[in-house]
Amino acid sequence: MSPQISTYVMIRLFIFLCCLQGGVLMAQDFSVSGKVTNAENTPLSFVNVLVYEAESETPSKGTTTDEDGSFILKGLKQGSYNFNFSYIGFEDYNKSIELTSNKNFGNVILNESSEMLDETVISAKLPTIKKTGGKLVFNVENTSFSVGSTMDLLKKTPGVVVIGENIQVKFSSPIIYINGKRVYLSSSEVASLLENTDAAYIKSVEVITNPSAKYDAEAGTVLNIITTKAISIGYKGSVDATYEQGVYPKYKFGTSHFYKNDWLNVYTSYTFGKRREYKEDDNYVRFFEQDEVSIKSIWETKFDRTTEYENHNGNLVLDFTLNEKNSLSFTSNISLTPKVNYNNNGKSLIYNPLKQVDSTITTLSSVNYEKDNLAFGLDYSKKLNEKGATFSASANYIFYNNLQSQSVSSDYFLTNNEFSRNNSFYSELKQKSNIFTGQADVSTMLWGGTFETGLKFSNVNTESKQDFFDKENSINIFNNSLSDDFNYKENIFAEYINFEREWEKWRITAGLRGEYTDIEADSRSLGQVNNQDYFDIFPSASFHYTINENNGIGLSYSRSIERPRYQSLNPFKYFITERDIQSGNPSLVPAIEDKITLSIDHKGKLFFELYFENVENSLDALTFQNNNNSSLERVDANLIKSYQYAFDVTYFNSLNSWWWLHFTTSSFYLANEFYALESREEKYTNDTFGQYLFLTNHFTLSKDRSFTADLTGKYISNFVFGNRYFKNQSFVNISFRKDLWNKRASLTLGVDDIFDTLKDMASTSRYYNQDNYFYTNLEYRLFRLGFKYNFGNARLRDNSKQIKTDEGDRLEGK
Numbered sequence: 001m002s003p004q005i006s007t008y009v010m011i012r013l014f015i016f017l018c019c020l021q022g023g024v025l026m027a028q029d030f031s032v033s034g035k036v037t038n039a040e041n042t043p044l045s046f047v048n049v050l051v052y053e054a055e056s057e058t059p060s061k062g063t064t065t066d067e068d069g070s071f072i073l074k075g076l077k078q079g080s081y082n083f084n085f086s087y088i089g090f091e092d093y094n095k096s097i098e099l100t101s102n103k104n105f106g107n108v109i110l111n112e113s114s115e116m117l118d119e120t121v122i123s124a125k126l127p128t129i130k131k132t133g134g135k136l137v138f139n140v141e142n143t144s145f146s147v148g149s150t151m152d153l154l155k156k157t158p159g160v161v162v163i164g165e166n167i168q169v170k171f172s173s174p175i176i177y178i179n180g181k182r183v184y185l186s187s188s189e190v191a192s193l194l195e196n197t198d199a200a201y202i203k204s205v206e207v208i209t210n211p212s213a214k215y216d217a218e219a220g221t222v223l224n225i226i227t228t229k230a231i232s233i234g235y236k237g238s239v240d241a242t243y244e245q246g247v248y249p250k251y252k253f254g255t256s257h258f259y260k261n262d263w264l265n266v267y268t269s270y271t272f273g274k275r276r277e278y279k280e281d282d283n284y285v286r287f288f289e290q291d292e293v294s295i296k297s298i299w300e301t302k303f304d305r306t307t308e309y310e311n312h313n314g315n316l317v318l319d320f321t322l323n324e325k326n327s328l329s330f331t332s333n334i335s336l337t338p339k340v341n342y343n344n345n346g347k348s349l350i351y352n353p354l355k356q357v358d359s360t361i362t363t364l365s366s367v368n369y370e371k372d373n374l375a376f377g378l379d380y381s382k383k384l385n386e387k388g389a390t391f392s393a394s395a396n397y398i399f400y401n402n403l404q405s406q407s408v409s410s411d412y413f414l415t416n417n418e419f420s421r422n423n424s425f426y427s428e429l430k431q432k433s434n435i436f437t438g439q440a441d442v443s444t445m446l447w448g449g450t451f452e453t454g455l456k457f458s459n460v461n462t463e464s465k466q467d468f469f470d471k472e473n474s475i476n477i478f479n480n481s482l483s484d485d486f487n488y489k490e491n492i493f494a495e496y497i498n499f500e501r502e503w504e505k506w507r508i509t510a511g512l513r514g515e516y517t518d519i520e521a522d523s524r525s526l527g528q529v530n531n532q533d534y535f536d537i538f539p540s541a542s543f544h545y546t547i548n549e550n551n552g553i554g555l556s557y558s559r560s561i562e563r564p565r566y567q568s569l570n571p572f573k574y575f576i577t578e579r580d581i582q583s584g585n586p587s588l589v590p591a592i593e594d595k596i597t598l599s600i601d602h603k604g605k606l607f608f609e610l611y612f613e614n615v616e617n618s619l620d621a622l623t624f625q626n627n628n629n630s631s632l633e634r635v636d637a638n639l640i641k642s643y644q645y646a647f648d649v650t651y652f653n654s655l656n657s658w659w660w661l662h663f664t665t666s667s668f669y670l671a672n673e674f675y676a677l678e679s680r681e682e683k684y685t686n687d688t689f690g691q692y693l694f695l696t697n698h699f700t701l702s703k704d705r706s707f708t709a710d711l712t713g714k715y716i717s718n719f720v721f722g723n724r725y726f727k728n729q730s731f732v733n734i735s736f737r738k739d740l741w742n743k744r745a746s747l748t749l750g751v752d753d754i755f756d757t758l759k760d761m762a763s764t765s766r767y768y769n770q771d772n773y774f775y776t777n778l779e780y781r782l783f784r785l786g787f788k789y790n791f792g793n794a795r796l797r798d799n800s801k802q803i804k805t806d807e808g809d810r811l812e813g814k
Helices: 003-021 023-027 149-156 187-195
Strands: 030-037 048-053 062-065 070-076 079-086 093-099 103-109 129-133 133-138 159-165 164-169 173-180 203-210 221-226 234-245 251-261 266-288 295-320 326-351 357-383 391-415 419-446 449-472 473-479 485-505 506-525 532-546 551-562 572-578 578-583 591-602 605-618 619-626 633-638 641-656 659-675 684-698 707-716 719-721 723-727 729-740 743-750 762-766 770-778 780-792
Touching: 023 619, 030 079, 070 419, 093 485, 103 591, 149 187, 149 203, 164 506, 187 295, 187 326, 203 605, 295 572, 357 572, 391 572, 391 578, 605 659, 619 659, 684 719, 684 723
Parallel strands: 030 103, 173 221, 578 633
Antiparallel strands: 030 070, 048 062, 048 079, 079 093, 129 133, 133 203, 159 164, 203 221, 234 251, 234 780, 251 266, 266 295, 266 770, 295 326, 326 357, 357 391, 391 419, 419 449, 449 473, 449 485, 485 506, 506 532, 532 551, 551 591, 572 578, 591 605, 605 641, 619 633, 641 659, 659 684, 684 707, 707 729, 719 723, 723 762, 729 743, 743 780, 762 770
16 A cells, blocks of 8 residues: 555544544544745645644644645644745745635745845744754754764764763763653663663754753753654654664664554654674873882773673653643653673783782673663643643653673782682672653743743662672682672752743843752761751853844853762772772762853854863762772762863754855863872862864755765864873764655765774873772774665654653763
């Protein structure tokens, strides 16, 4: 059955069902039809036709034109309507009518557009950017940018830096939201979710550097990913597959399905991914005697890790339209990782102060773990009046389960390579987290603007247990000193008010959020270690003034909090090698961030930003060398403070009809001030000046716009994290896309890190009695091949959503 016939049959079936509900009502319905062409009278298919009721900003119905350019919309009541016709590469066409009978528009002509649509939006043929004070909106729906995974899309998003699984906005880790709701996933699971989410279902990405009070106080910076919303009735589906090749091959398979009628939207998807990855580390440590001058020994270690990974992601969304004023939504996200295996190999050469080999240590380590993350959400929304007042309420439940085991065996050899001794141990880790959140919000028009207020409650209960065993003659002997039970409970009560208004040349936003936090953390081995009870307020404000037709100026301020990740609070130890250890810190306290930004905009396509950010008790990982026992330990810690100054310039424009360009540069100063715990009891400041450059080019390579290419490059000069200093990093990515079979299918081809420059990631820590160097080589250069096929009514747009919450992304470390 052809797609047109299938769609026709479903529409007829829908009309028949409506007839069963009441012939009188059907008799009062009208239809609107017509045909859409270009100036040369060539029919245009896939044109979006949206219907807006008078004074409404949200479409009530919609469809797309058929192959011959024709369309028909049925089931319209008598009244006033606004019709919008939009198609990539053409100017929008709008028409208002008073509908009293069936209407035929006849021939609707769309004119091609190759210039800027207005002062803030790029040509409709290409991705568009809209930037205001503290917020950038990157619109990618129906563009070639919306191919591949959502993680691929973020790599092309202005202001976002993605290296591996690490997502950064202005050198801080943003809180991830989807459709305005926070994602309760750990950082690694967020990366997995975004890798397995098709970018074709993304409408826009909002990069928010000055979040309003309605966002959680922990949201210092926000990435809000907006998915598309279906308008047309019917069914569509897709299957897609991606193959990647680095050192090892990787692949993923996905399928998604969507159905909509007048009262129900159904979206479901499933993705399976299997990866094998390789990593190399070279590190150099110079250990000192107690005088902090004389060299005790020099260690050079080569380390490699092979990771095997399998993941299943499932998503179900049910949106119910109860009536004109009430709607209900159920969302379920399930992430199952039944297999993650780390195989670690390390070899350390130990030199005496004269650089002569003194001994050798080889370490074999294997880590196996499985993780489950089940999230369920229920949302209710009610329109309170015709002026736009709304009430909404939501409840979310997240269950997180992590099982991990690790086995480490180290062999010691003398100078002549003679075996000396073996040290082996084994550990098991179990962690379960239950998270519940409830929220209620009211929005209404007040004093010529929008007033919002809301309440929120969240409860977190995490239970962790680690059993540690020493191995002697292949027998596991329980080690009580390194074993522990750690339980963490957290309750947060929040309330906020927020007001936004625009008039004449002014736009203002002002808000205030208050949060009361109650924490109880218990460690069996350490005793009751971290009970906290505190209340704090978090104001935010911004204004923008339009100086003239081409220029504007804005100022914004926000205060936010960063709470420790649950895994960071956990005192358990993870051994990379016997003498290279990672551990949490149950004594961590929250960090408080203040940020102020001054911005200037010119013609909506050139922006200047000057900002200052200060974070008291900032949270970071510090790497210390213990000169007494010749070991390295990475520990989560509160710094005294961290701060940065930066001046950013952003420019984007369509240089012509086939070339779209975006460029951003940031000149910055970063500083981290902390106590040198393994040295003197003194403060130390790790700081640097640096430069960030981002350039992306989008090229249309064929007249019918079915063949496109993207070329993206990024450069970051020296920067600092914690007590480590990182050398410059750069990469260039290229990708091509070809639409096939009248856009039923698409083929993508690309290479990340073409010149293999990201492998040269080096960091140092040199001060007082600390002198260590790390060189990391990961599989950043990847060849990627992807294929996607759409079936059903492929012109429908989707309503894919994810559960967003508050504390779930704190399940693991950053």
